[in-house]
Amino acid sequence: KNGTDDSKDGLAQRLTDLEFGLEFRLDLKAEDLKHLKELGAGNGGTVSQVMHITTKTLMAKKIIHIDANPSVRKQILRELQILHDCNSKYIVSFYGAFMSDADISMCMEYMDVGSLDNIYKKKGPVPLEIVGKITLAVLEGLNYLYENHRIIHRDVKPSNILVNSKGQIKICDFGVSGQLINSIADTFVGTSNYMSPERIQGASYSVRSDVWSVGITLMELAMGRFPFPPDGSQLTVLELLQHIVNEPAPRLPTGEFPEDFDDFVQQCLIKVVSERPSPNELLVRIFGEIFFYGTFLN
Numbered sequence: 001k002n003g004t005d006d007s008k009d010g011l012a013q014r015l016t017d018l019e020f021g022l023e024f025r026l027d028l029k030a031e032d033l034k035h036l037k038e039l040g041a042g043n044g045g046t047v048s049q050v051m052h053i054t055t056k057t058l059m060a061k062k063i064i065h066i067d068a069n070p071s072v073r074k075q076i077l078r079e080l081q082i083l084h085d086c087n088s089k090y091i092v093s094f095y096g097a098f099m100s101d102a103d104i105s106m107c108m109e110y111m112d113v114g115s116l117d118n119i120y121k122k123k124g125p126v127p128l129e130i131v132g133k134i135t136l137a138v139l140e141g142l143n144y145l146y147e148n149h150r151i152i153h154r155d156v157k158p159s160n161i162l163v164n165s166k167g168q169i170k171i172c173d174f175g176v177s178g179q180l181i182n183s184i185a186d187t188f189v190g191t192s193n194y195m196s197p198e199r200i201q202g203a204s205y206s207v208r209s210d211v212w213s214v215g216i217t218l219m220e221l222a223m224g225r226f227p228f229p230p231d232g233s234q235l236t237v238l239e240l241l242q243h244i245v246n247e248p249a250p251r252l253p254t255g256e257f258p259e260d261f262d263d264f265v266q267q268c269l270i271k272v273v274s275e276r277p278s279p280n281e282l283l284v285r286i287f288g289e290i291f292f293y294g295t296f297l298n
């Protein structure tokens with residue numbers, strides 16, 4: 001399916017896909033795209049809405065400026081091809097990536113309602129039944145990436161969760177290219193407010209580190225504000241990182257949220273990573289128990 005797989009089953013697979021029209025691969029170039037408007041910026045790139053001229057498809061194009069030698073850029077482009085195989089309704093679709101000058105451009109499915117950080121900052125705290133839908137979509141997306149591609153997101157936060165007018169919720173900006181992660185880390189300060197205690201302390205990153213970020217994200221959406229520090233005072237970046245490592249995990253304000261939501265967030269924010277559940281364990285618990293029905297998740 002990804003072109004480079006020359007094995008017999010790869011060819012058979014390609015024929016099957018062509019037969020069923022599953023695999024329609026655009027060969028994207030800069031001149032095929034018409035720039036329409038700026039959408040956002042984040043972790044090393046700016047995103048704009050573009051129109052693919054011949055197919056009249058609206059797309060989101062992320063431009064990443066890489067100050068690296070051509071061979072590093074080629075490797076990043078090669079690693080981004082993995083995105084063609086990341087097919088889940090909880091992950092924004094990938095149309096292709098190409099090099100233009102010293103930049104790498106990635107074209108993705110356009111999500112016309114936008115990212116959750118902009119939505120809650122405009123509309124206020126997210127209603128709990130929507131937080132439940134977001135929870136399921138994010139956990140399913142993370143679980144898909146890890147179980148099928150051993151990909152850990154590394155940057156779960158409201159601005160990387162997107163919504164469209166069909167009511168679909170999808171995640172984006174996950175760490176698919178190791179080389180890209182290194183290149184961005186070299187040029188951009190990567191301290192995210194959603195970083196787990198173990199990651200702040202330099203421990204190895206695991207899929208459970210993403211679950212910590214899910215917990216902080218859900219609190220922020222439900223409360224309508226970033227949950228650190230509890231009293232809302234202003235902390236510098238360093239004070240915030242020290243707070244996350246040394247202080248108990250943040251808690252939802254008592255009595256304002258259903259107990260099952262409070263419990264779920266507490267599970268995500270267990271500070272000891274070995275005791276914190278994985279996305280898969282959380283999904284099994286949700287779907288395995290009555291827990292799912294009559295709670296914030298249904």
Ligand SMILES: O=c1[nH]ccc2cc(O[C@H]3CCNC3)c(Cl)cc12
Nearest residue numbers: 039040041042060108109110111159
């Ligand atoms: O519509 C989109 N489709 C795919 C991706 C994408 C990324 C966007 O912003 C980045 C920058 C901040 N986090 C995500 C934005 Cl604002 C929109 C999209």
